[in-house]
Amino acid sequence: MLKDTHHSNLWQASAPPPPHTEPLSGNAVADVAIIGAGYTGLSAALHLAQAGLRPVVLEAREIGHGGSGRNVGLVNAGMWVMPEDLMETLGESWGMTLISALGQGPATVFDLIERHAIDCEAERNGTLHLAVGASGYVELGQRERQWQALGAPVTRLDPDAAARLIGSDAFAGALLDRRAGTIQPLAYARGLARAALELGAVVHTSTPVTGADHADGKWTLRTPSGTLTAPWVIVATNAYTGLERGFPFAAQSQELTMLPFFQVATAPLSSNVAGTILPERQGCWDTRAVMTSLRKDRAGRLIFGSVGALDGFARGTQEAFARRSLEHIFAGIEIPPFEHVWHGQIGMTGDALPKFHAYGPNAIGVNGFNGRGIAPGTVFGRAMARMIAYGEDMILPSAPIGKARFPRLRTRFYRAGSQALHFISGRI
């Protein structure tokens, strides 16, 4: 687990305040107990409340404490895995079900934002997957072919067309996905919570789940300030599962390798420069194996991210790498000072696909979004709610809990490797 710090997270500085919530106190009951107030848990709560059930969310810290309050804010369609590879792994029937649900993921997110008037800097102008070199351009061609075969509005742009949208000719082209867009991620999480509360859900913050018993067809979850009893449990703790000692559903974290990812945000760009960099505000990421991300927020800050943590000496290395990268991409433009820097951890699975688990009778959860959880978290939260409320089929087959190979070693490798790479990158 990364040091539990947000450093100076831009999203915390610019999100509307969270709705009022309090810790659990005494012994409460619910129809569905949900553990974790990120997109997955909050979407489940919202859709359960909409179906007339009583969901209660228990959150160890605050709304959006995990990935949901730290991410880049790219609302993407599908997973990283290309559609044909996904179908090969899951088989055609499950593969098509998942591709269809996640292909419509951004529409689900932006519809919720509109319906519940969530104030979260939503922009639906597409996203750009940036080609690094000729091999990156070829990879984007494969993605374009596979998505177009499914009827998706995804277009590969040549270097000139890409340069116009990026404001830089540093890339060999880009893939424009018109289904996608960007949001202020913490504001979206807080907005989902507010919408769920308005529909009758209950959210208790500062309420870590530290134990669970199952008897007479009901779960009783234990927390330091009370208990919650419900026939159903949704586990939505994902890559932040290791926060609390004694967490009864911790086994899922064994299958995740934690990938650290940091971001920096500049002071707002001056008005004469702001119009030339990402003029249509698409969010971007590139085809490198050690990927970087790039976007603007509504105030015109430039936000750059890459693999790596900010612990100790790493922070200086990562900030210097971010500055060199931005100066290379936007050569000749003065990059303003960094005002925010923060990091988070991404839960990666062996086949880069999410996992749906049953942890016991009527205890379910999905985890392992592999850095693509805004739309999937929202969609899987809704799917679990519909399964409980209406008996609908899940959109992913249930899998036994796996075990990642050497997860701690690989996490350390990602941290040290990204730091070493970013230390030398751009210097030689």
Ligand SMILES: Cc1cc2nc3c(=O)[nH]c(=O)nc-3n(C[C@H](O)[C@H](O)[C@H](O)COP(=O)(O)OP(=O)(O)OC[C@H]3O[C@@H](n4cnc5c(N)ncnc54)[C@H](O)[C@@H]3O)c2cc1C
């Ligand atoms: C730096 C970074 C960049 C990313 N960029 C993108 C992006 O651009 N686009 C995208 O789609 N995805 C992105 N992701 C992934 C995305 O943020 C996650 O997949 C998504 O937020 C997961 O949501 P979740 O609700 O499943 O889990 P989380 O948001 O992680 O929520 C889990 C919650 O469980 C709580 N919890 C843990 N243990 C307990 C306990 N014992 N009791 C009670 N509560 C507990 C935690 O405090 C936390 O709030 C990124 C992730 C990171 C870290």
